[in-house]
Amino acid sequence: MFAKHVTATALALVIGGGAWAQEAIIVQSTTSTANSGLYDYLLPIFTDKTGITVNVVAVGTGQAIKNAENCDGDVLLVHAKASEEKFVADGFGTERTDLMYNDFVVVGPAADPAGVAGMTDVQGALAQIAERGALFASRGDDSGTHKKELQLWAESGVDPTSASGEWYRETGSGMGATLNTGIGMGAYVLTDRATWISFENKQDYTIAVQGDEDMFNQYGVIPINPAKCPSVNVDAAQSFADWLVSAEGQEVIAGFKVADQQLFFPNAPQN
Amino acid sequence: MSDAVAMPHSLTAPSEDRAGPLSLDVRDIVLRFGETTVLDGLSFALGASGCTMVMGANGSGKSMLLKLLHGLMEPSAGHISWGGYAPQEVTARQALVFQKPVLLRRTVAANIDFVLKTRGKDRARVTALLDHVGLTQKADQPARLLSGGEAQRLALARALATDPEVLFLDEPTASLDPASVLAIERSVSDARDRGVRIIFVTHDVGQARRMADDVVFLHRGRVAEHSPSTEFFAGPRSSAARDYLNGRIVV
Amino acid sequence: MQSISEAFGLALALVLSGDADLIEIVLLSLRVSLTATVVACLIGLPIGALVAIARFRGRNAVLIVMNALMGLPPVVVGLLVYLYLSRSGPLGFLGLLYTPTAMIIAQTILIAPIVAALSRQVLEDLHAEYADQFRSLCLTRVQTIQALLWDARYSLLTVGLAGFGRAVAEVGAVIIVGGNIDHLTRVMTTAIALETSKGDLALALALGIILLVIALCVNGAVQSVRMTAVKQAYV
Numbered sequence: 174m175f176a177k178h179v180t181a182t183a184l185a186l187v188i189g190g191g192a193w194a195q196e197a198i199i200v201q202s203t204t205s206t207a208n209s210g211l212y213d214y215l216l217p218i219f220t221d222k223t224g225i226t227v228n229v230v231a232v233g234t235g236q237a238i239k240n241a242e243n244c245d246g247d248v249l250l251v252h253a254k255a256s257e258e259k260f261v262a263d264g265f266g267t268e269r270t271d272l273m274y275n276d277f278v279v280v281g282p283a284a285d286p287a288g289v290a291g292m293t294d295v296q297g298a299l300a301q302i303a304e305r306g307a308l309f310a311s312r313g314d315d316s317g318t319h320k321k322e323l324q325l326w327a328e329s330g331v332d333p334t335s336a337s338g339e340w341y342r343e344t345g346s347g348m349g350a351t352l353n354t355g356i357g358m359g360a361y362v363l364t365d366r367a368t369w370i371s372f373e374n375k376q377d378y379t380i381a382v383q384g385d386e387d388m389f390n391q392y393g394v395i396p397i398n399p400a401k402c403p404s405v406n407v408d409a410a411q412s413f414a415d416w417l418v419s420a421e422g423q424e425v426i427a428g429f430k431v432a433d434q435q436l437f438f439p440n441a442p443q444n
Numbered sequence: 445m446s447d448a449v450a451m452p453h454s455l456t457a458p459s460e461d462r463a464g465p466l467s468l469d470v471r472d473i474v475l476r477f478g479e480t481t482v483l484d485g486l487s488f489a490l491g492a493s494g495c496t497m498v499m500g501a502n503g504s505g506k507s508m509l510l511k512l513l514h515g516l517m518e519p520s521a522g523h524i525s526w527g528g529y530a531p532q533e534v535t536a537r538q539a540l541v542f543q544k545p546v547l548l549r550r551t552v553a554a555n556i557d558f559v560l561k562t563r564g565k566d567r568a569r570v571t572a573l574l575d576h577v578g579l580t581q582k583a584d585q586p587a588r589l590l591s592g593g594e595a596q597r598l599a600l601a602r603a604l605a606t607d608p609e610v611l612f613l614d615e616p617t618a619s620l621d622p623a624s625v626l627a628i629e630r631s632v633s634d635a636r637d638r639g640v641r642i643i644f645v646t647h648d649v650g651q652a653r654r655m656a657d658d659v660v661f662l663h664r665g666r667v668a669e670h671s672p673s674t675e676f677f678a679g680p681r682s683s684a685a686r687d688y689l690n691g692r693i694v695v
Numbered sequence: 696m697q698s699i700s701e702a703f704g705l706a707l708a709l710v711l712s713g714d715a716d717l718i719e720i721v722l723l724s725l726r727v728s729l730t731a732t733v734v735a736c737l738i739g740l741p742i743g744a745l746v747a748i749a750r751f752r753g754r755n756a757v758l759i760v761m762n763a764l765m766g767l768p769p770v771v772v773g774l775l776v777y778l779y780l781s782r783s784g785p786l787g788f789l790g791l792l793y794t795p796t797a798m799i800i801a802q803t804i805l806i807a808p809i810v811a812a813l814s815r816q817v818l819e820d821l822h823a824e825y826a827d828q829f830r831s832l833c834l835t836r837v838q839t840i841q842a843l844l845w846d847a848r849y850s851l852l853t854v855g856l857a858g859f860g861r862a863v864a865e866v867g868a869v870i871i872v873g874g875n876i877d878h879l880t881r882v883m884t885t886a887i888a889l890e891t892s893k894g895d896l897a898l899a900l901a902l903g904i905i906l907l908v909i910a911l912c913v914n915g916a917v918q919s920v921r922m923t924a925v926k927q928a929y930v
Contacts, residue, residue: 199793199874199876204892208889208892208893212877213877228793228874228876228877228879229876229877230793230874230875230876231875240781242783243781243782243783243784244781244782244783244787245781245782245783245792245793347892348892349891349892349893349894350891350892352894353891353892353894353896371893372893372894373893373894373895373896373897373898374894374895374896375894402782404782404787404790511827514831516827516830516831535830535831535833536833538831539831539832540831542827542828546824546825546827546828548825548842548846549846549847549928549929549930550845550846550929558842559832562832562834562838562842563832563833586927586928586929587928588927588928588929589927589928606832
């Protein structure tokens with residue numbers, strides 16, 4: 174009795190797990206877009222229109238690209254232009270289209286130990302943080318934000334990795350986790366504005382550096398190439414990508430607001 | 445409890461074809477654990493039927509002897525033959541009732557059913573076997589909540605469920621209530637009368653007098669005396685057995 | 696500290712409001728972890744029983760490996776399962792990655808060694824009591840294992856609980872193979888991780904409190920079954 178009951182329960186549970194939506198795609202994307210709530214706002218509109226269910230796996234850009242190269246997705250939506258272009262050049266994606274941008278900001282504690290609050294020159298601010306030895310928390314996870322940060326450091330003429338573990342702290346975590354850690358230790362953090370606005374654990378932190386054009390954060394959308402990945406749901410993936418860059422999709426993106434602030438600025442080329 | 449004469453047919457299984465009667469021949473067996481010698485060149489022989497009581501002081505190796513005869517242990521030296529078979533070859537034709545009954549964590553009836561099922565016997569016999577040991581009322585109770593006497597009667601019923609040709613009992617009635625002692629003795633006598641070979645370890649001299657056809661008396665790892673019951677209790681030939689019966693401790 | 700008192704209030708509010716998303720996440724957590732526990736028992740118990748009664752060369756080495764596997768890091772299990780179930784992996788054709796089934800597989804691998812190692816100890820102790828009786832009854836190895844598993848069933852419930860506890864509490868494996876996809880593979884622990892990364896510590900903690908209460912309920916249910924069994928001397 175006992176054993177039979179257990180087996181029956183097991184079967185019921187396993188069989189019950191097989192239910193799948195008819196038409197579904199997986200989007201490999203970044204924590205910054207997912208954590209902002211953009212998908213919660215945007216996907217139901219798309220699904221209502223097309224009947225296609227979109228499942229989002231939100232990881233760092235590096236991992237998202239790696240997962241997509243393993244064919245574990247139908248669409249890639251990340252923000253690291255150079256890596257994205259390489260992804261397409263290597264044949265993993267069919268075509269990359271600029272989708273939208275937001276911008277990066279440097280957030281810091283009210284005490285502002287490096288005295289960078291109010292600066293607009295991000296490279297200058299970073300150099301000053303390094304010079305003063307003020308704590309800086311980096312993603313350190315090969316994500317789009319991390320790549321952007323390293324690029325900014327290079328432009329500022331500082332090699333922060335030589336101070337890794339001293340004032341330069343690499344968390345190896347997602348944006349939210351890095352913010353939690355950075356705020357916990359009083360460190361400056363480079364974050365995308367979208368994540369920052371919707372972030373709930375700000376404590377006494379405010380935006381210290383913003384407004385530099387070098388901190389623009391461009392997102393691209395890439396359908397994954399069925400020639401490399403036969404498992405791709407080509408039509409559904411393409412219609413999602415097409416809808417995002419269409420006039421309608423762009424309008425939806427522009428309409429997404431948190432605390433009355435627009436988080437993403439659509440900039441797909443319109444013919 | 446049913447009478448031996450009125451015993452329902454279903455208590456015993458239809459007799460099966462079995463090769464040869466199990467007469468016992470024990471030659472010079474030695475049992476050692478490291479430095480300790482428990483049995484030291486022990487020899488005796490028994491016929492294929494009857495009730496033999498094995499007696500002797502504590503530590504004389506009686507329980508070990510039963511395990512050796514039943515094939516649960518190997519002697520360090522010597523030879524045991526059951527009508528030409530080694531003990532391990534005939535374990536399934538025998539049953540052992542342990543001093544402390546090992547009952548499964550199930551109901552009383554399920555303990556018997558388990559044996560009937562695993563041994564491929566007729567499972568309808570549960571009722572008759574329970575009735576035989578007077579546990580019908582307790583059939584659906586957890587076996588491990590039985591009193592000592594009830595537990596041992598259940599262990600006996602379970603042993604009988606295997607239709608053994610040889611039934612070993614290792615002090616089964618030690619510290620039991622008199623009613624249970626009587627019930628067990630009657631049941632064992634029934635089995636003996638049906639031709640089951642009984643080998644019964646006991647310290648209870650009265651019990652030995654009531655049950656025994658013959659007595660094997662162990663002393664210092666050897667058979668000190670093996671006599672018919674009447675002779676043994678009329679006047680033991682060995683001084684060890686005499687001391688034992690007179691209540692003097694023999695080491 | 697403010698987050699903590701806020702979390703209790705939030706947890707209560709979430710539960711009382713019968714939040715649909717919360718119910719979905721809780722049910723998926725239970726479905727994934729209970730299924731993994733059942734499957735892990737179907738795999739782990741026979742192995743534990745076999746090792747409990749068998750005597751063979753290298754048995755000690757097997758025991759050490761079994762015990763060591765209890766400490767498998769969830770993230771490593773998740774990674775291994777990911778590599779197998781990935782479209783580019785050997786089992787990619789099954790299309791299981793980012794499904795509850797993948798999460799069940801990962802958790803099963805994680806806790807089957809726990810079930811095997813702990814049940815081995817339980818069954819070996821019971822076998823020490825039964826061994827002579829079983830040999831007297833000439834039980835086959837399979838009959839012995841069946842009888843031990845049945846008679847130890849209530850002790851083994853606790854073993855199953857230990858496995859369930861680890862499964863329902865882990866995040867490292869399910870977040871990799873499940874992907875924490877909303878309405879598809881989001882469970883309590885991955886939701887907690889997500890809310891933490893959003894900086895919504897109060898909500899994360901509230902979910903944690905609810906998870907703890909669920910674990911308490913499951914343990915309480917099993918404990919009451921056990922207590923009944925103890926009364927009947929079945930344990």
